[in-house]
Amino acid sequence: MDILMLFAIGLLKAAIVVFLVMLPGAVIAVYSERRLAAFIQMRLGPNRVGPFGLMQAFADVAKLIFKEDIVPAQANRFFHTLAPLIAVTTTAALFAVIPFADYVMIGDTRIDFTVAPNVNLAILYILAVSSVAVYAMTFAGWSSGSKYPMLGSLRSAAQMISYELTLGSSLIGIIMMTGSFNLNDIVHAQANLKWNIFYQPLGFLIFLVASFAETNRAPFDLVEAEPELVGGYHTEYTGMKFGLFMLVEFVHIIIAPCIIATLFLGGWQPPIPTFILNAIGIQEGSIIMALLQLGSFAAKVLFMMAFFIWVRWSLPRFRYDQLMNLGWKVMLPLSLINIIITAVVMFLLK
Amino acid sequence: MANINTNTRAQKMTFWERIYLPEIAKGLAATFKQALQPKMTRSYPEERFEPNGSYRGRPVLVLEESGERCVACGLCSRVCPALAIEVQAAETLTRDKERYPEKFEINMLRCIFCGFCEEVCPEEAIVMSKDYEMIYTNREDAILGKEKLLVPMAQLQDRLEYLRSHQYYEPSATA
Numbered sequence: 001m002d003i004l005m006l007f008a009i010g011l012l013k014a015a016i017v018v019f020l021v022m023l024p025g026a027v028i029a030v031y032s033e034r035r036l037a038a039f040i041q042m043r044l045g046p047n048r049v050g051p052f053g054l055m056q057a058f059a060d061v062a063k064l065i066f067k068e069d070i071v072p073a074q075a076n077r078f079f080h081t082l083a084p085l086i087a088v089t090t091t092a093a094l095f096a097v098i099p100f101a102d103y104v105m106i107g108d109t110r111i112d113f114t115v116a117p118n119v120n121l122a123i124l125y126i127l128a129v130s131s132v133a134v135y136a137m138t139f140a141g142w143s144s145g146s147k148y149p150m151l152g153s154l155r156s157a158a159q160m161i162s163y164e165l166t167l168g169s170s171l172i173g174i175i176m177m178t179g180s181f182n183l184n185d186i187v188h189a190q191a192n193l194k195w196n197i198f199y200q201p202l203g204f205l206i207f208l209v210a211s212f213a214e215t216n217r218a219p220f221d222l223v224e225a226e227p228e229l230v231g232g233y234h235t236e237y238t239g240m241k242f243g244l245f246m247l248v249e250f251v252h253i254i255i256a257p258c259i260i261a262t263l264f265l266g267g268w269q270p271p272i273p274t275f276i277l278n279a280i281g282i283q284e285g286s287i288i289m290a291l292l293q294l295g296s297f298a299a300k301v302l303f304m305m306a307f308f309i310w311v312r313w314s315l316p317r318f319r320y321d322q323l324m325n326l327g328w329k330v331m332l333p334l335s336l337i338n339i340i341i342t343a344v345v346m347f348l349l350k
Numbered sequence: 351m352a353n354i355n356t357n358t359r360a361q362k363m364t365f366w367e368r369i370y371l372p373e374i375a376k377g378l379a380a381t382f383k384q385a386l387q388p389k390m391t392r393s394y395p396e397e398r399f400e401p402n403g404s405y406r407g408r409p410v411l412v413l414e415e416s417g418e419r420c421v422a423c424g425l426c427s428r429v430c431p432a433l434a435i436e437v438q439a440a441e442t443l444t445r446d447k448e449r450y451p452e453k454f455e456i457n458m459l460r461c462i463f464c465g466f467c468e469e470v471c472p473e474e475a476i477v478m479s480k481d482y483e484m485i486y487t488n489r490e491d492a493i494l495g496k497e498k499l500l501v502p503m504a505q506l507q508d509r510l511e512y513l514r515s516h517q518y519y520e521p522s523a524t525a
Contacts, residue, residue, distance in 0.1 A: 039385040044393060205371075314381040315374060 012116045017095045025254035026247050028302075029122030030057040033250070033309050040313040064243040068161050072236050074145025083143060084237070084244035087136035091251045098258045099121040099184050101268045102291035105285040113268070113290065114184070122183040123175065126259060127168050130214060133248075134160045137216075137223065137233045140245070144236035155320065156216060156223040162327035163213040163220075169335040170206035173342040174263055187267030191274055195266040202338045211260060213327070215252035218312040222320055230267055257304030258280045265300045268293035401480045403512030406465045408481040409456060410501040411512075412474065419475035422451040426467035426476050434460035435464060435467060456501060458484055458492045468513070477509045 016293045031046075038045025047053040071077055101113035112118075119125060134157055141153020174196050175181060190196060197204045206306050213220040224232025234245040250305060261267060270277070270292050318326065378453045384424050392399070401407065422439035440452035467476050479501060486492040503510070 037390075040381045042384060044389050044391050044392045047393060138394065189506070278516050310378060314377045 009111075010115060014096070017115050018092055019067055021100070022092055022095060022251055022254070026250040027057040029250040029253050029305060030060065032306065033253070033312075036306065036309045037313050040310070043219045061243060064240055067239040067242075069239040069241060070236075072145055074328070075236060076143040076145070079139045079143035080236075081241070083136050083140035084241045084248075087133060087248040088244050089135040090136065091130050091248045091255060092127060095258075097125055097183055097257075098262060099187055099267060100297055101290045102184075102187075104290045106288055110285075113294070118182060119185055121181045123181045123186075123263075127164065129226075131160065131164055136248075140237070141233040144233075146236050148229045148231070149233045149235045152223050152229045152235070156233060159213055159220065159222060159323060159327075162324060163210045163331070163338045166206060166327060167210040167214055167289075168332040169332070169340060170203045170210060170261065172335075173200045173203040176339070176342050176346060183262055183267070187239070187262060187269060190266040192271050193266070193269075193271060193273060195264065196268075197264040200264065200342070202334065202341070204260075206335045206338065207264065209326075211256045212308070212311070213323070215256045215308075217250075217256075217308055218255065219315040219318050220323060221312075221317060222323060230342050230347060234274065235338075238350060253305050253308045254301065257301045257308065258262065260304050261297060261300040265304070268297040270296040399482070401482070403460040403508035405480050405482075405515075406463050406478040408458070408479050408484055409461065409463075409465075409467055409476055409499075410479045410481070411454065411476055411496070411499045412506060413500040413502050418450065418496075419446065419473050420451050420454065421447060421473055421475070422449045422454075425470045425472065429466045429470045431464060431466065432462045434458070434462075447499070451496065454496045456494050456499060458486065459489060459493060474510065474513065477506055477513065479506060479509065 034056065035053070036043040045053065046056040049055040049059045071080055096115040097119050099112075099114045099117070103110050103112045103117075105111075137156040137160075138153045141149040141151075141156070144150070174186060177196070177199060178186045180186060180189075186196075212218075216223045223229075224234070229235070234242055237245060277292075279287070282292065421451070422437055424437045424439065427435040427437045434457045436453065436455045436457075438449050438453035439449045442450050465478050466474055468478050471477075484492075
C-alpha cells in the first residue's frame with residue numbers, strides 16, 4: 001500500500017468514527033443523561049420527541065441552530081470563537097487511538113478498528129491531547145470578558161492540572177505490567193478475562209475518580225457550578241457555539257468510558273476466554289469476531305457511561321478546597337503507593 | 351472566627367466515613383433504589399389527573415333542570431378577595447324566585463381559587479368544579495360569562511356531596 005492509500009483509509013476511518021461513534025454517542029449520552037436523571041428523581045423525563053423521546057437530542061440541536069449567535073461587547077472575538085473549536089477538536093482527536101475492536105481480514109487486506117492503529121505512545125497521546133482541552137476552557141472564560149466565566153475557567157485550569165498528575169501516575173501500574181504504551185498491546189494483554197481491573201483495583205479507582213475530575217463531571221463539576229457561577233466558562237456563549245461546548249461535555253462521557261474500558265475492562269476483549277471462542281469456530285480476524293468485539297466494547301462503554309450519569313445524580317459537588325485536598329493529599333500519594341505495590345509484586349513474582 | 355478549625359461533625363466521623371467510598375456506595379444504592387420507584391409525574395395530555403370532590407378548580411354556577419340556582423344576592427361578589435366576580439341582578443316574574451343574575455362574570459385572570467364564593471353562597475349555587483385546564487389566548491376570553499359558567503348539576507355531584515359532608519355550620523331551617 002502506498003502512502004496515499006493509507007492516508008485515504010485513515011481519513012475514511014476518522015470520518016466514520018466522528019459520524020458513527022462520536023455524534024451518535026453524544027446523542028445517546030444526552031438522552032440517557034436526561035432519562036436516568038429523571039428516573040433517579042422519580043420523573044419520567046423527556047418522552048415527547050419521537051418514540052420514547054429518542055429524538056430529544058436532535059430537537060435540542062435544531063433549537064440551538066436557530067438561536068442568535070451573540071458575542072458580548074467585552075469579549076475578545078477571536079479567542080471567543082476559537083475556544084469551542086479547540087474543545088471539539090481535542091475531544092474528537094482522543095478517538096484516534098481508541099481500539100474499538102481488533103481487526104478483520106477482507107481478502108488479504110487487514111483493516112484495524114482504530115483510526116491510528118498501533119500508535120506506540122497512545123497513552124501519552126491521550127494524556128497530552130486531553131490536557132490541551134484546558135485551553136478551550138481557559139480561552140472561553142478569559143475571552144468572554146465576564147467574571148463568572150473567568151472564575152469557572154480558573155477553577156478548571158487548577159483542577160485539570162491537579163488531576164492530570166494523578167491520571168498519569170495511576171496508569172503507570174498498567175504500563176509496568178504490560179510493558180507498553182500501546183493501547184492495542186494493553187488490550188491484547190487482557191485476553192481471557194485477565195482484565196486490569198482485577199490486577200490494578202487501586203489504580204482503577206484512582207483513574208476513575210481522576211477521570212471524573214478531568215471530564216469536569218459531578219461531583220467535580222466546579223467549573224460550571226450552576227448555583228455559584230451561572231453556567232461557568234460557557235456563560236457568555238449562545239447558539240451553536242454553546243452547542244459545541246455541550247457536545248464536548250456529552251462526548252466526554254463517551255470518551256472517558258472508552259479509555260477506562262480499554263485500559264481496565266479488557267477493551268474489546270469479549271468476556272469469554274479465547275479457547276472457547278476458538279472451540280465454537282470463531283476465528284481471530286473474522287467478521288463475527290469483530291462484531292463480537294465491537295459489541296462487548298460498546299457494552300462496556302455504555303455501562304461505564306451509565307455509571308458516570310448515576311454518580312452525577314447521586315453525589316453532591318465538592319468544595320474547592322476539598323477538591324484540592326483530595327487531589328494532592330490523597331489521590332497523588334495513593335497513585336504513588338500503587339506504583340510501589342505494583343513494582344514490589346512484579347519483582348517478587350519474577 | 352473562633353471555631354474555624356473545629357468542625358465537630360468532621361471530627362466525629364468514623365474511619366469508614368472518612369475514606370468516603372462506603373458512603374458513596376450507600377449514596378449510589380439510595381439513588382438506584384429511587385430510580386426503581388413508581389414515578390411521581392405523569393405523561394400529561396394522555397394521562398390526566400382526576401381530582402376528587404375536595405378539589406378546588408374553576409368556580410362554576412350550578413344549573414338545575416328548572417334553571418340556574420343563583421338568586422343574584424351578590425354575596426360572592428362581595429366576599430371575593432380578588433374582586434373577580436361581577437353580578438348584576440334582575441327581577442323574575444315568578445314568585446318563588448324573585449331575582450336572577452342578568453349578568454354573572456368571573457374574571458379567571460383575577461380568581462385565586464380560594465373558594466370563599468362557594469362558602470358564602472346561601473343557595474349552593476356557585477361551586478368549585480374539577481376543571482383545572484384553563485387556557486386563554488387573550489384577556490377578554492378569560493372573563494367568563496354565564497354561558498360558560500353554568501354547568502349541569504349532574505357533573506358537579508362529587509363536589510356537592512363533599513360540601514354537604516363537610517359543612518361547618520348548621521344549614522338554615524328556612525332554606
